[in-house]
Amino acid sequence: MISIESYLIISTIMMFAGIYGFLTRHNVLAMLISIELMLNATDINFAVFNRMLYPEGQEGYFFALFSIAMSAAETAVAIAIMIHIYRHIRSIQVEKLNKMKW
Amino acid sequence: MEITVQTVVFYFLAFFIVLTSILTVTTQRIVRSATYLLFTLFATAGIYFLLGYSFLGSVQMAVYAGGIMILYVFSILLTRASGDNVERIKCSKLIAVLASVIVGAGIVLFILLTHGFISFADSSVTEIPVQVIGEHLISTGRNGYLLPFEVISVFLLACIIAALLIARKEEDKK
Numbered sequence: 326m327i328s329i330e331s332y333l334i335i336s337t338i339m340m341f342a343g344i345y346g347f348l349t350r351h352n353v354l355a356m357l358i359s360i361e362l363m364l365n366a367t368d369i370n371f372a373v374f375n376r377m378l379y380p381e382g383q384e385g386y387f388f389a390l391f392s393i394a395m396s397a398a399e400t401a402v403a404i405a406i407m408i409h410i411y412r413h414i415r416s417i418q419v420e421k422l423n424k425m426k427w
Numbered sequence: 428m429e430i431t432v433q434t435v436v437f438y439f440l441a442f443f444i445v446l447t448s449i450l451t452v453t454t455q456r457i458v459r460s461a462t463y464l465l466f467t468l469f470a471t472a473g474i475y476f477l478l479g480y481s482f483l484g485s486v487q488m489a490v491y492a493g494g495i496m497i498l499y500v501f502s503i504l505l506t507r508a509s510g511d512n513v514e515r516i517k518c519s520k521l522i523a524v525l526a527s528v529i530v531g532a533g534i535v536l537f538i539l540l541t542h543g544f545i546s547f548a549d550s551s552v553t554e555i556p557v558q559v560i561g562e563h564l565i566s567t568g569r570n571g572y573l574l575p576f577e578v579i580s581v582f583l584l585a586c587i588i589a590a591l592l593i594a595r596k597e598e599d600k601k
Contacts, residue, residue: 327437329544339448341532346452348524376478377546398586404502405590411506
């Protein structure tokens with residue numbers, strides 16, 4: 326019998342690894358990869374809470390399912406934006422993305 | 428505590444997830460980062476299988492590990508530029524980020540371990556049949572998810588149009 330805490334420890338570590346990557350990376354694609362890690366950690370939490378605390382309902386299951394679909398759409402649009410930016414300034418490092426700042 | 432196949436698989440997956448998710452954010456080459464992310468997503472699908480959610484695990488494998496990773500690899504190869512590999516960060520900023528991440532993780536883990544969850548699940552894995560999932564998805568009753576289902580489908584259509592619109596070639600402007 327695996328306790329609920331051990332599942333949640335995994336998702337906590339994954340979440341904070343994502344936060345660390347988001348704050349330290351300079352490449353926009355690497356930041357997006359970190360965001361995927363965070364989204365994945367929340368999906369694990371939804372599924373685990375549903376299975377361990379409310380096994381008679383299916384709310385967390387469907388939340389995780391819809392969350393996967395949302396993150397697929399979000400990734401597609403974000404990558405389209407990045408390719409477009411790359412065509413304009415030939416780089417996707419965050420230091421150089423300051424055209425719309427001022 | 429007796430050792431079962433489930434426990435062994437769980438600890439293997441846990442070790443694998445922790446290792447690959449930390450390597451994802453610490454490795455310097457972005458292609459390696461995407462590869463480690465792929466392994467993390469596969470191990471997450473393994474966690475879903477272990478919980479008895481086979482359909483969710485299959486969706487995770489098909490959408491995340493199949494679809495999204497292809498997008499990542501293509502976009503990494505399309506946006507390759509010199510200087511992508513060297514990511515130097517200031518030492519003071521690195522210390523601040525590390526400290527805040529460790530403190531945040533410590534607070535969350537402390538709350539989590541002292542909360543005392545009341546777990547109802549027994550060790551026997553009960554699988555939700557796919558028919559039940561389908562009926563939930565298209566029903567309008569108490570446990571129905573027809574509205575989010577339709578919203579997601581319209582949302583995906585909007586995303587397809589947006590991605591095409593953003594990433595298309597602009598020929599007539601120049």
